[in-house]
Every structure is written in structure tokens, then in C-alpha cells.
Amino acid sequence: MGYLILAVFAGMFLMGFPIVLAILVPSALYIFLNGFPVELIGQRMTYALDSFPLVAVPVFIFVGNLMNQAGVTARIFRFADTLVGRVPGGLAQVNIFSSLIFSGMSGAALADVGGLGKIEVKAMVERGFSRAFSGAVTAASAVVGPIFPPSIPLIIYGSVTGVSIVQLLLAGIIPAIVCVLMLMITTAIIAKRRNLPRAERWSRPAEIRAALMPAIPALLTPVLLVGGMLLGWFTPTEAASVTVFYVIFISAVIYRELTGAHILYAAYETIKSTAAILIIVSAAALFGWILAIEQIPQSFAAALTSVSQDPVMLLLIVNLILLISGMFLDSTTATLLIIPIIAGPLHATGVDPVHLGIVAIFNLMLGLVTPPMGLSLFLITDIAQVSMRAILRAVMPLYIPLLVTLALLTLVPELSLFLPKMIR
Amino acid sequence: MPHEPSAAPQAAALPTTALLADRILNPLRRLLRLAGLVILAVMIATPMAQVIMRQFFGIPLIGADELSRFMLISVVMLAIPYTVSSGASVRMEEMQQMLPDPVQRVCRVVIALLGLAAFSFAAWSVLIATLSNLNNATPTLGIPYYIFFSATAVGFFCAALEFGLLAWKAVMGLPMYVTFAAEHPTEELTL
Amino acid sequence: SAAHAQNLRYAHVGSEGDIQHWFAAQAAERLPEATNGDVTVTVFPNSQLGGVQETIDGVRSGSISMAHHEFASLAQLVEDIAVFNAPFIYRDGEHALKATDPRSSPVLQEFNEKLIESGNMRIIGRLFRGARQMTAKMAVMSPADLEGQPFRGVPLQLWTTMIKGFGAIPTPVEVSELPTALMTGMVIGQENPLTMINANKLYEVQSHVMLTGHMQNVLPVFVNEDAWQSISEENREAILTALDDLAYETLETAQQAEKDLIATLTEKGMTFISEDSGLQLDEFRERVGAQVAQDFPSWAPYIEQIAAIE
Ligand code: NA
Ligand code: NA
Numbered sequence: 048m049g050y051l052i053l054a055v056f057a058g059m060f061l062m063g064f065p066i067v068l069a070i071l072v073p074s075a076l077y078i079f080l081n082g083f084p085v086e087l088i089g090q091r092m093t094y095a096l097d098s099f100p101l102v103a104v105p106v107f108i109f110v111g112n113l114m115n116q117a118g119v120t121a122r123i124f125r126f127a128d129t130l131v132g133r134v135p136g137g138l139a140q141v142n143i144f145s146s147l148i149f150s151g152m153s154g155a156a157l158a159d160v161g162g163l164g165k166i167e168v169k170a171m172v173e174r175g176f177s178r179a180f181s182g183a184v185t186a187a188s189a190v191v192g193p194i195f196p197p198s199i200p201l202i203i204y205g206s207v208t209g210v211s212i213v214q215l216l217l218a219g220i221i222p223a224i225v226c227v228l229m230l231m232i233t234t235a236i237i238a239k240r241r242n243l244p245r246a247e248r249w250s251r252p253a254e255i256r257a258a259l260m261p262a263i264p265a266l267l268t269p270v271l272l273v274g275g276m277l278l279g280w281f282t283p284t285e286a287a288s289v290t291v292f293y294v295i296f297i298s299a300v301i302y303r304e305l306t307g308a309h310i311l312y313a314a315y316e317t318i319k320s321t322a323a324i325l326i327i328v329s330a331a332a333l334f335g336w337i338l339a340i341e342q343i344p345q346s347f348a349a350a351l352t353s354v355s356q357d358p359v360m361l362l363l364i365v366n367l368i369l370l371i372s373g374m375f376l377d378s379t380t381a382t383l384l385i386i387p388i389i390a391g392p393l394h395a396t397g398v399d400p401v402h403l404g405i406v407a408i409f410n411l412m413l414g415l416v417t418p419p420m421g422l423s424l425f426l427i428t429d430i431a432q433v434s435m436r437a438i439l440r441a442v443m444p445l446y447i448p449l450l451v452t453l454a455l456l457t458l459v460p461e462l463s464l465f466l467p468k469m470i471r
Numbered sequence: 472m473p474h475e476p477s478a479a480p481q482a483a484a485l486p487t488t489a490l491l492a493d494r495i496l497n498p499l500r501r502l503l504r505l506a507g508l509v510i511l512a513v514m515i516a517t518p519m520a521q522v523i524m525r526q527f528f529g530i531p532l533i534g535a536d537e538l539s540r541f542m543l544i545s546v547v548m549l550a551i552p553y554t555v556s557s558g559a560s561v562r563m564e565e566m567q568q569m570l571p572d573p574v575q576r577v578c579r580v581v582i583a584l585l586g587l588a589a590f591s592f593a594a595w596s597v598l599i600a601t602l603s604n605l606n607n608a609t610p611t612l613g614i615p616y617y618i619f620f621s622a623t624a625v626g627f628f629c630a631a632l633e634f635g636l637l638a639w640k641a642v643m644g645l646p647m648y649v650t651f652a653a654e655h656p657t658e659e660l661t662l
Numbered sequence: 663s664a665a666h667a668q669n670l671r672y673a674h675v676g677s678e679g680d681i682q683h684w685f686a687a688q689a690a691e692r693l694p695e696a697t698n699g700d701v702t703v704t705v706f707p708n709s710q711l712g713g714v715q716e717t718i719d720g721v722r723s724g725s726i727s728m729a730h731h732e733f734a735s736l737a738q739l740v741e742d743i744a745v746f747n748a749p750f751i752y753r754d755g756e757h758a759l760k761a762t763d764p765r766s767s768p769v770l771q772e773f774n775e776k777l778i779e780s781g782n783m784r785i786i787g788r789l790f791r792g793a794r795q796m797t798a799k800m801a802v803m804s805p806a807d808l809e810g811q812p813f814r815g816v817p818l819q820l821w822t823t824m825i826k827g828f829g830a831i832p833t834p835v836e837v838s839e840l841p842t843a844l845m846t847g848m849v850i851g852q853e854n855p856l857t858m859i860n861a862n863k864l865y866e867v868q869s870h871v872m873l874t875g876h877m878q879n880v881l882p883v884f885v886n887e888d889a890w891q892s893i894s895e896e897n898r899e900a901i902l903t904a905l906d907d908l909a910y911e912t913l914e915t916a917q918q919a920e921k922d923l924i925a926t927l928t929e930k931g932m933t934f935i936s937e938d939s940g941l942q943l944d945e946f947r948e949r950v951g952a953q954v955a956q957d958f959p960s961w962a963p964y965i966e967q968i969a970a971i972e
Pocket of ligand 1: 153196197
């Protein structure tokens, strides 16, 4: 019966059903047919959201939306230009480096593509890059957004597994930097081969200073966030709320660009994407309940540990499962359905749950730039006005640095654990 | 790409039953969006207030996190109909779009009808849950269950309504999704 | 009879390694034995079927057959039942088990009647999880040492009351964030059974354990009333006996574990402070008692009744 429900879910999902329906319809049927109390549906779906860590999700979505409304993104881009515009690859490098800075304020990859991405593609195309390559670099570099703190996927991972969110957020810092370095090196190699345009000369210190000044408040956001959590001033959820007030303050008082209409627009967008993401959390909880009753996680865990007891081997298997799931499922659904099943057995064989979190979330973020269900790819074809085929061809070489990063994160736990270990 | 719909078909000069239904539903939609806005604001402000009270005055706000959680539930549940009517639900339509047009239309009708059925059932489930817990309440603030579950009930019920309307539009071959004017940003950002 | 055995879905939020987990697993083994296979039990640990509030609602509606959790979590269904969680109310672990015996304690039976009435569930057993002790990043001798300090409390009124009685500022922190919050100094101390302190490696972020034993942590085991009534009278009696035996085994295990853990945690660098080394336990008892009397005036008669149990 349990596997039948999974099959119905997969069928409905492929037919284009909204994910919430693909989960809700078979679950409701199961509860009805097995004579479980019908109130289970309403209770389970409501209680799934009764979680303080999850409160940070809409708040960080709001921060990202505000940032895209408040002219902060353009300043970040200009500042990155003075720093790395002369590196081979020019604006492509600026594009990647901007994503790292932007990720310090945003918790979602799509906020990066949808907001900063518009500016990046426009600037690159104006300076003679192809639309496809501009779009590909934008989509690939947006992967670091949810790895560097703040991060909505890591918050969801923490709330599902009960792993410390502060530790998860700290753990993402070094991996995000590694990923950006890999992307920049690859882009430099591509640029040398194709002789891509770059800035005429390195920026002078005075120019860097001039670009830095308007970007400072934005750069301070992650410092405030991480510092505040490290000093014990606030929890991640509180940090999210503090960040909102901080961003409104800097954009309204220092940048003087944020209007009431901007805030209102950002708020409506936030409500819509929050509901779109968290209703899946809610429905998946019902699904998880049924899978637990059917003992599916237990039998899967037993199967997994019967294959191997070696943590590295298990991590590789899990990576393969996640990579394939990430191609088809969106990252939230994949996190909610797969992580609760694999976390237990991996933890039991000695894999650190914080390490697993970084590997799993980075892996699922790759699903944003892989077909068939690559949300970043869909969004960027729209923004860059190119065909999916052209984007796919352009993004292909960028899979190499992303996969190398995944391998490094999997095999070198210290990359993730070095910072969180300092507060253990 | 379903998650961030680009400019949805505008409900322009087609005075039909479905559009009349949209006009009737619009005040309700506005009300839900406004409620969502207020709740979002409270939810964002509560943890900030908690930090200020604790760090500067050494006073804990007992129940503040329960309030935030309740607000989260409410904002999500009340916005479900919004995601349905604006076509913002997360889904993958790539396979469906490879099918011939008439089959696609059948798919749209079937999906909307199952949405209507599933959310009606879910709304009924919430009703039963509330009625059998009339003497129950949340642990810290003592929020009664009929309030705690009210957003879920309203959200599920209105989602069923919106799916019903989508089914009708799909049958008639009308533009499916509606968006509000205020949703479009006022100005483009320049470099 | 095993062909149409009744299966009970037993849910709890405890993780593996906790005594809760052992108790539930043992119940799953012994109830079929005690009932000749008429009743079987499937355990769902680790919040698999949902968190605390959901578990209780689940038992009420029957989607979950039985569960265990703190008495205080039932307070929305039966007023004042959290009195069984009250700090400094039991003389020792044995007294705690006697006071919560569903077959012999008049206080518990009184609450059980109300629980059946308003919650469609009844308490059929309990388990002993150990005494809760205080830890901090410094030595705490009396409430004065905690004056104005943020101290972690479960976000329930009872804990707020107790921690105020300790002299500290009650501050809610999620369990998953507790080690981090102690490390960063968001809170300077917390209170939990020694097993939890060891399992969550709090010795890495806390230096002192104060043997306050302020709460004898007894968790009630409750069952959906319809499920209970569908079991034969004979089998119900057998189940009550099996669970009672198990309760005393958890007491023994917990008390032995506590002795072992004092040695283990000392080895890991923690300093233990008891009345012998200057802990002003009476001062804590008095201050907390006064705060409880002020915040929960309706508990007074129950506190007396519990004290009267031999
Ligand atoms: Na980020
Ligand atoms: Na970028």
C-alpha cells in the first residue's frame, strides 16, 4: 500500500499536478480507505507549520525581495565589478562574485536569479557576452545563495532533522566560498580560450573605495547575522527578523530608495512564495505520517545499511539518490521526503548530521540547474530571452566545477565542520 | 515555468460567467491578501520585539514564539487560495505540454476537479478536528482550537472554491489565472 | 487469537538512547506476552507521527492509540494536571511512582476521570525518566547566584514559574539549539535529567551540575479510550500489571544510571555541587514553592494530597 501511494504521487506529479495535490490526493484516499480519523489531515497539515525555525523562511524570503526592490543588488554588482572586473572573464566573474555577496542577504537561489540575475544578464549582454553564456553563469552561480548564510533550504533541513540551525548556517560559509572559487577558475579558463571581454585595467584603490561605500551596509548584513548568532544575541529566527528591520533601515535611510510601494510589493511576493513552498512542507508531513505507519523509512534504512556500513560509501550512494531526485523534484519536496529517511542510518554510521546537511542541500541545489525540473533554468530562459537548448549547451561546462565542489564537500567533512566545531 | 508565472493572461474583454465569478471573488481575495499582509507584519515584528525586550530590558516575552508560529500557520493557509488563483503552485508541466491540445485541456479540467475534491475533503477534516477539540487550546497562550485552526479551514475552503473556478475556466477554455495590478513592480532597476 | 490481534500504535517524541525509547520497546515486547498475543504494539519513536501537541491530539482522535509525554502537556485537557510536574513535590523517585499509580493513587484517579471525560483518553501507566538537575557555566549555590541571568526554560507556564523561583530570567530555546545557545551565552544554564545532559554533550558547554533534583520526571502513558475499551477486561488488567512492573524497572535503571553518570560526567570535567558542598537546596525549595503558590493557587489541595501518599 505504501509503495502504491508513492507510485500515485509520482504519476500525478509527472502529469503536471501541483505538488500539493500530488501529495494530498493519495494521502486523503489512504486515510479514508484505512479508516483513520479524518481530522488527521487538517491536524497534521496545520501542525507541520507549528515550528519556530520555519518562521525564518518567510522572513528571509522577504529580505531577498526587499533587497531586489531597494537598489541594493545594483550596488553589489558595481562593487564586485571594481574588484574582479579585470579577472579573465570580466563581467562573468563579476556575476559569480556578486552572487556570493548577494547570498549573504538572501536565502534562496531563485531570488538571486530573479533579482540580481536581471542586472547581471543585461550588463553582460551589453558588454558583448552571448545571452546563453550570461544566463548560464547566472544560474550556475546562484547555487551558492542557499549555501552561504542565510539559507531557507538549510533552515528546512534543520527543522526536519532537529539539527542546530546556527551550526548549519555556519557550516555553509566555507563550502560557498569553495564553490565560488571553482566557478571563477573554470570561467577564467573558458574566457582565455574564447577570448572573452574583460575590464581594461584593475580598479584603483580610490575607485574600489568609492564603490565600497554604498555597498557597505549590504556587506554588513551577513556580519550582523552571523555575529549576532555567535554572540548569543539572537536565534536564527530572531536574526531573520532583525535583518528585515536592518534592511528596511539601510534602504530607506541610507540608500533612500525604498518606498512604501516597494515594501508592499515585496510583501505580496513573499506571501505568495511562502505559501507555495510551505504548503508542500505541510502536505509532505501528512505523506511522511503515512510512510511511517507503513514502515517505509525503516525498511529503506535497513536496505541502505545492508548495502554498506562505510560512511563514505553511504554518502556517495546518498549523493547519487539526491542528484537523481533533484533532477525531478523541487528541492523542498526532495528535502522533506528523502532526508528523514536517510538521515538516521547515515548518522548511525558516523556521518555528522551538519556535514550531511551541507552535502545534501548543495546537491539538491544542483537540481535547480539540471533538466528536466530546473527552476533556475526555467527562470533564466525567461530573463535572458534564450531557448532552453542554448542555455543547456552553455551551462554544460559549468557542471564540472559544481560537481568537483560536491565531491570535495562529500569527501572533506572539515570544509563544512571547521567553523561549527568552534562553537561545539 | 510555474513557480514565478510571467505576466498571466489578463482577464480582459470577455464578459462570461467565469469572469463574473472572478469579479464576485475579488473582494474576498483582497480581504485574504490584506489579512496575510497584517499577519506577516506581526510575524516579522514579534521576534524583533523578543530580541529587544530580552537584550535591552532582560524581560522574556513568554509566548512570543507561539504567537509567531500561529502567525506562520495563518499566513501560509490564508495564502493557499492566492497561489491557486494566480497559478503560483509549484508543479512541473513540461510533460503535459508535450501532449496534444485537447488532451492538455482534459488534464487541466481533471487537475482542477481533483483540487476541488481534495481541498473540500481537507476543509471538512479541519471542521471535524475543530468540533472534536472545542475544549482544547494551545499550551502557552491558550489560543482556542477554533481560532488556531480557523486559518486552515478558511484557506482550504477558499482553495477548493478557487479550484472549482479553475475547473470551470478549463472547461470553457478561458484564461486560467488572475493577478492583481499592485503585484507588478513600479519601476525597473537600472545599473 | 493472534490472527485478529489488536495492534496499538504507540508514539513518543524520545530519541534512541533515551530511557523513553527503552520503555516503549519493552512495552511492545511484553504486552503481547501478557495478553497471549491479543494485543500487539508498534512503536513510532522520534516524533515520527508528530510533535507533542500532535501526539496528544492523535491519541484523542484515535489516529494514534497510545503515547507518553509530560503531565504538563495534558493541561489543556484537564486543568491542574500539571501539578504532577510541580518542582519539589515528591520526596523521591519511589514517592513519585506511588503518587502516579493509576490503580492506587486517588489523586491520579481523580484526574483520570476528567481526562476520559474531556480528552477521550486515560492514563494506564508511567515511566521514570530520572531527576532533573540544573547545569550552568559557573557554580550556583543559591537563587542569588542566578539573579538577572538568562536561563533556559521549556516554554510552558510551569517552567517560567520555576525558573523565576530559581531567581533567573526564563528564556525559551529549542532543544536543537540548546548546546549552541549555552556556548554563545544566550542562556547561562539549563535543567534536564543527567541522561539528556550526557547524550546531548552539554558537558562541552557547561562546567557545573547542581544536584537540585528539583523535578522527579515521571511521564504518564496514556491510551485512546475507545481502543482501551475494545480490549477485554482480563487483558486490560494484564496490561496495567505489565506497565507497572516496567515503571519500577525504569526507576531502578534511572537511579543506577544517575550514579554512573555522576562518575562519567565528572570524568568529562564537570563539577558536581550537592548540599554537602554548599548547595542551598532549602532556599531553592522555598523560593520555587512560593512562586508556585502564587502562580498556581488552585494546586494547593492536590499538593497536600500528594504529600499525604505514603
Ligand atoms: Na544565503
Ligand atoms: Na550570479
